[in-house]
Amino acid sequence: MRTYAELPGLMTLMTGDEKHGPSATSTLDVLWVLYDQVLRVSPGRLDDPGRDRFLLSKGHGPAAYYAVLAAKGFIPESWLAGFGSAGSRLGYHPDRNLVPGVEIASGSLGHGLPLGVGLAHGLIARGLPGLDDRAPRVFVLVGDAELDEGSNNEAIVYAGAAGLPNLVVVAVDNQSSSYGWGPGGIEAHFAVSGWSVTRVSGRDHAALAPALDAPGQGPRLVVAAVEKGVSVP
Amino acid sequence: MSDMRTVFASVASSLLDEDPLAAVVLAEISADLFAKAAARHPDRVLNVGIREQLMVSVSGGLSLAGLRPIVHTYAPFLVERAFEQVKLDLGHQGARAVLVSIGASYDAARAGRTHHAPEDVALVDTVPGFAVQVPGHPGEVPGLLRQAVGMLDSGSTYLRLSTESNRSALPLWPGLQVVRPGRQAVVVAVGPMLSPVLDAVSDLDVTVAYTTTVRPFDGEGLRALASSSASGAVVLVEPYLAGTSAYAASEALAGRSAFRLLSLGVGRTELRRYGTPAYHSALHGLDAAGIRRSVTDFLGLT
Numbered sequence: 001m002r003t004y005a006e007l008p009g010l011m012t013l014m015t016g017d018e019k020h021g022p023s024a025t026s027t028l029d030v031l032w033v034l035y036d037q038v039l040r041v042s043p044g045r046l047d048d049p050g051r052d053r054f055l056l057s058k059g060h061g062p063a064a065y066y067a068v069l070a071a072k073g074f075i076p077e078s079w080l081a082g083f084g085s086a087g088s089r090l091g092y093h094p095d096r097n098l099v100p101g102v103e104i105a106s107g108s109l110g111h112g113l114p115l116g117v118g119l120a121h122g123l124i125a126r127g128l129p130g131l132d133d134r135a136p137r138v139f140v141l142v143g144d145a146e147l148d149e150g151s152n153n154e155a156i157v158y159a160g161a162a163g164l165p166n167l168v169v170v171a172v173d174n175q176s177s178s179y180g181w182g183p184g185g186i187e188a189h190f191a192v193s194g195w196s197v198t199r200v201s202g203r204d205h206a207a208l209a210p211a212l213d214a215p216g217q218g219p220r221l222v223v224a225a226v227e228k229g230v231s232v233p
Numbered sequence: 234m235s236d237m238r239t240v241f242a243s244v245a246s247s248l249l250d251e252d253p254l255a256a257v258v259l260a261e262i263s264a265d266l267f268a269k270a271a272a273r274h275p276d277r278v279l280n281v282g283i284r285e286q287l288m289v290s291v292s293g294g295l296s297l298a299g300l301r302p303i304v305h306t307y308a309p310f311l312v313e314r315a316f317e318q319v320k321l322d323l324g325h326q327g328a329r330a331v332l333v334s335i336g337a338s339y340d341a342a343r344a345g346r347t348h349h350a351p352e353d354v355a356l357v358d359t360v361p362g363f364a365v366q367v368p369g370h371p372g373e374v375p376g377l378l379r380q381a382v383g384m385l386d387s388g389s390t391y392l393r394l395s396t397e398s399n400r401s402a403l404p405l406w407p408g409l410q411v412v413r414p415g416r417q418a419v420v421v422a423v424g425p426m427l428s429p430v431l432d433a434v435s436d437l438d439v440t441v442a443y444t445t446t447v448r449p450f451d452g453e454g455l456r457a458l459a460s461s462s463a464s465g466a467v468v469l470v471e472p473y474l475a476g477t478s479a480y481a482a483s484e485a486l487a488g489r490s491a492f493r494l495l496s497l498g499v500g501r502t503e504l505r506r507y508g509t510p511a512y513h514s515a516l517h518g519l520d521a522a523g524i525r526r527s528v529t530d531f532l533g534l535t
Binding site for chain 2: 111114118119120124151154155
C-alpha cells in the first residue's frame with residue numbers, strides 16, 4: 001500500500017509530467033480520503049454485494065483515480081505506464097468492464113448521479129447487510145460544471161423526494177461552470193430539493209473525511225471546494 | 234381480451250410478487266396500472282415522475298445492484314428521448330433491463346408526430362446485445378415478458394407493445410414459424426402485420442412466415458425458407474421503419490446464388506396527418522390492400 005505522498009509519483013507514471021502536485025488535479029484529495037478513510041470496500045471484496053459503491057461520474061482526467069486505485073491495491077501499478085494506449089485497460093475515461101474496482105464507465109457527463117440513484121434504490125430493495133454491519137452506501141463524484149447537464153436535475157429533485165439515505169454526492173467545485181450556481185452556490189440547488197448539504201475544503205483531509213462519512217436521514221451533498229480551475233469540466 | 238398494455242401490467246405485477254429481484258421503473262405513464270403492485274412492493278415499483286432519462290438510468294443502477302428491472306413508457310420517450318441512457322447506462326455499463334414500450338409507430342395517430350416512434354427498433358438495434366420482441370397479439374405478451382425477464386442474466390430486451398393486433402395469438406416460438414406454405418415467394422410478417430399480410434396474399438401461392446423475434450434475427454430460418462422458394466423472392470413486412478431488418482435478411486441470404494428482397498414498413502416522409510392507425514397504415518401501404526399491391530408488383534403478377 002502506498003501513501004498519499006506517493007500519489008504524484010504514480011500519476012507521473014501515466015502522464016510523464018514531473019510536476020504533479022496535488023493541486024494539479026481537483027479530485028485527488030477527495031479520492032484519497034474516500035478510499036483511505038470512508039469507503040467500505042477493498043480489493044478482496046470487489047464482488048461483495050454489501051460493499052460501498054463509488055461512482056466517478058466526472059470521468060475526465062482519471063489519472064488521480066487510477067493512481068488511488070493502484071495505491072490501494074485494486075489495480076497493479078504496472079498498468080499505469082500504458083495509460084490510454086492500445087493494449088491498456090486504463091483509458092482517458094474509465095470502463096467498469098475493464099478496471100477492477102471501477103463501478104461505472106463514465107465520460108459522457110450527467111450519467112453517474114442518475115445511475116447512483118438507481119443503485120441506491122437497488123441496495124435498499126435488496127436489504128443487504130453492509131460490510132462492518134453498516135448498510136452499503138453510494139458515493140457519486142461530480143464536477144461543478146458537470147451539473148450543467150439537465151439529467152442531474154432530474155436526479156437531484158427525485159432523490160430528494162425519495163429521501164434516499166444511502167446516497168452521497170460529492171461535488172468537486174473548481175468553479176469551472178461557465179454560468180456558475182449563483183450566490184447560494186451548488187448547495188442551494190440541492191438544499192431546495194431536500195438534500196442535507198455541507199461545504200468543506202476539498203484539500204482538507206481532516207474536514208473531508210467526517211463530512212463524507214456522516215450518517216444522514218436523506219441524501220447528502222458535500223461540496224468539496226478547490227482552487228478555480230481551467231474550464232475543463 | 235385486454236389490450237397488450239393491460240396484460241403487460243398484470244403479468245409484470247405477478248412477476249414482482251414471484252421474484253424478489255424484479256423491479257418496475259415508470260415515468261408516470263401507466264402508474265395507475267401499477268398502483269396495487271406499488272403498494273405491495275414500494276421498494277421495487279419506482280415512479281420517477283416525468284423524467285425519462287432518469288427512468289432509464291435508474292434501471293441501469295438497479296441492474297448494477299443485482300435487480301431485474303422492467304422499464305416502461307411511450308416508445309418515443311423510452312427509446313428516443315433517453316437514447317444515450319439506453320446506450321451508456323445499460324449497453325456500455327453491461328447493465329440489463331427489459332424496456333417495454335407502448336404506442337408503437339402510430340397507435341396514437343391522433344396525438345401526432347411527438348407520440349410516434351417508427352424508428353425505435355432501428356435505434357435499439359444499434360445497441361449491442363439487445364433482443365427485440367414485437368408481439369402480434371395480447372395473448373403473446375405474457376410469454377414474451379416472462380422470457381425477457383428470465384433472460385436478464387444474459388442480456389436486455391426491447392418489448393414493443395401496440396394497440397394493433399392480429400386476429401389470434403400464436404404460440405411462443407424463437408424464430409420464424411410458417412403460418413401458410415407456398416411456392417412463389419416467402420413473406421415474413423412481424424408482430425401485428427400477420428393478419429394484414431394473410432389478407433393481402435390470401436389467393437397468392439406464397440409462404441407466409443411469422444415472427445415476434447426481430448433481434449436476434451432468425452437468419453437460418455429465413456435461409457431455409459428462401460431455399461424452398463423457386464424465385465428466391467423474399468418480402469419483409471415490419472410494422473416500423475421500412476428496411477429495419479433488411480441488412481439482417483441480406484446477411485442471411487448472402488450465400489444464395491440469387492435472391493430478391495422487398496422491405497415493407499413505415500415510410501420516412503413526415504406525413505403531418507392525424508386520424509386513426511388504420512388511416513396511417515393505408516398511407517404507408519401497410520394495410521392489406523397496400524401490401525397486396527407491393528407484393529404483386531414485386532412478383533410481377535400484375
